[in-house]
Amino acid sequence: MSRWSLSNRLALLFAACTAVVSLFAGVLFSRGSEAHFVELDRQLLETQLIGVRRAVQDTHGHDPRMRLDDELSRQADLTLRIKDSNGTQWHGSPIPAPPELPERPGLSTLRDADNDYRVLNALLYPDRTDSPQLTLLLNITHHQHFLQRMQRLIWLTVGLSALATALLGAWAARRGLRPLRRMGAIASSVSARSLNARLPEEHMPVELAELARSINDMLGRLDDAFQRLSAFSADIAHELRTPLSNLLTHTQVTLTRERSLEDYREALHGNLEELQWMAQLINDMLYLAKADHGLLALHREPLQLAEEVDILLDFFAPLAEDFNVRLGRDGESLIEGDRNMLRRALSNLLDNALRFTPSGGEVRVRIVDVGQGVSVCVENNGEGVPADLLPRLFDRFYRADPSRQEGSSSEHAGLGLAITRSIIRAHGGDIRCESAEGWTRFVIELPKNK
Missing domain, CATH: 3.30.565.10 (Histidine kinase-like ATPase, C-terminal domain)
Known part of the structure; x- marks a missing residue:
């Protein structure tokens, strides 16, 4: 990861963010759809429960099973089971149902080998303690198939969105980082002979304009320091040239012929003055060098x-x-x-x-x-x-x-x-x-x- 380019990192980051957001939205949509189907099934089963109770009450003591079959015939994927208080099945729809059904009252979900069901358990006569147990089963296999297809679609969308975002992110990052490449090209061309090169600030993005301005200021300081250093070297050569020339000329003239001891002593005194001047100059230069590096010891x-x-x-x-x-x-x-x-x-x-x-x-x-x-x-x-x-x-x-x-x-x-x-x-x-x-x-x- 540390060797990846900035464009690849941004593309990967965009893809990861898109995948997380898409997955989160897909999960929310899937859970919402599932809850919506549960609520629809509950409403349908409760409506059928009311219809079954009404059909039993309207028979006035006659056998209600034909009326119940007629009532349920309008809902092909609905199955009815009624057991008396002893647990014996009193009535059942001809549509096959799982052999083992949940006993707890209320709404529940059941899955067998091939089908999925929504099961509603309730008393046929809510006001009687010895009321038969009524069980309504709604085949929801088509609902589950829809949810599975939707989940596969969500995963496919997440993958395609991540891929598309990675490609678009890489393109956008490469295009957005073009000013950085220009800055790199200009910076690579900077040398001691071209310190006057400057980065263009006018067309830079806001985030890079400040960086370009700082680099330009740095180049300006380097250019100024280099010019001063060049001038400084020339000044040192100029300052030392005169006393050295004086020393050489004075010494050569003195050695052109035999002279008295007093003449030699005078010549040496003259050379001493020039040497003292040069020594003082060098000492002061060393003093300034120490000051530049923070080496002056203050008492x-x-x-x-x-x-x-x-x-x-x-x-x-x-x-x-x-x-x-x-x-x-x-x-x-x-x-x-x-x-x-x-x-x-x-x-x-x-x-x-x-x-x-x-x-x-x-x-x-x-x-x-x-x-x-x-x-x-x-x-x-x-x-x-x-x-x-x-x-x-x-x-x-x-x-x-x-x-x-x-x-x-x-x-x-x-x-x-x-x-x-x-x-x-x-x-x-x-x-x-x-x-x-x-x-x-x-x-x-x-x-x-x-």
Whole structure:
């Protein structure tokens, strides 16, 4: 059963349901017909019983047997037996009857080798205790033959209905599952080079439209992730190419001729700076890889955000003074988090804000309690970020200013905001960027307890 196709399963289910319903309806009809015949036979026998009693009473003391025979002659399949109070048969119809008849009063059914009978036992004189016993037998063999034919017809109908429903169900299921086969054909054609393929949602049944929409969304996410991965690989190659080229060129130039010890020492110091840049870049990439796989180990402790922000503002105060930028902080809150990670995230945001704030501008940090969490906003005035660039600010190696070249740390290579987002998400929060009316805001939302 587990290997059967969905069409065959549906066809079998349809056939089984049809067979059960047909059988149930047939049994009900058969039982109803049988009960109907029983009621008709009862009415006929009770009518004949009244006629027999009336025929006996109308003889006025004469022998009533001729009158009884005349009365019963109108019903060819009816037999009468009358026994006196001693059990001796007093009268009987010439039509043969079974030798053994039921003795209990009322209506009953009797079957012998060839025929079926409905039997009614009653007293000839209901008001007398020594009344003879009257037995009326109605041959119902034709009724039983009809019921048997009907039962055979019911079984035949059940079988044919199940077969017809199985065939029609298989056809209907195969036709109804055609959209699934189309989905399978499109899905089988999807590869790394064709992630832009999408399932048609317009002509899908309602039940499959939602599935097609979910698959299309999944393909969209895969396409986006693949594009990001491809861009990420290209960005890594681009970021490492420059320091490697510098190392090779510097080393080749140094080795072109004999140099003094001081020249070699200077060359090694230059190479060391490039190697430190590459090591920091690789370390940050490993950090992001751990964050993607949920491997960042947080050391949570109670933190006063106001104190942590003030420490960072004091650290950036000399740089802000050189840039002629004012620093400020509003609000305070207590949360649980990893001190070093949160300092790194806020430091990245403050460094980014200072580098893009014009002289005479301002960088503010606002801390606000929001329900069960806290909102930390790092904002600076100056030239805003276009709305179409906002969703990409947290991408790795993405630069809002394409003209900016590599700096002295990996944060300036386009990893700072990506690392910040990974840290915030590791704390169960989220971060977004807003830019409007000359202000750019990075809004962090963190839970107080996680």
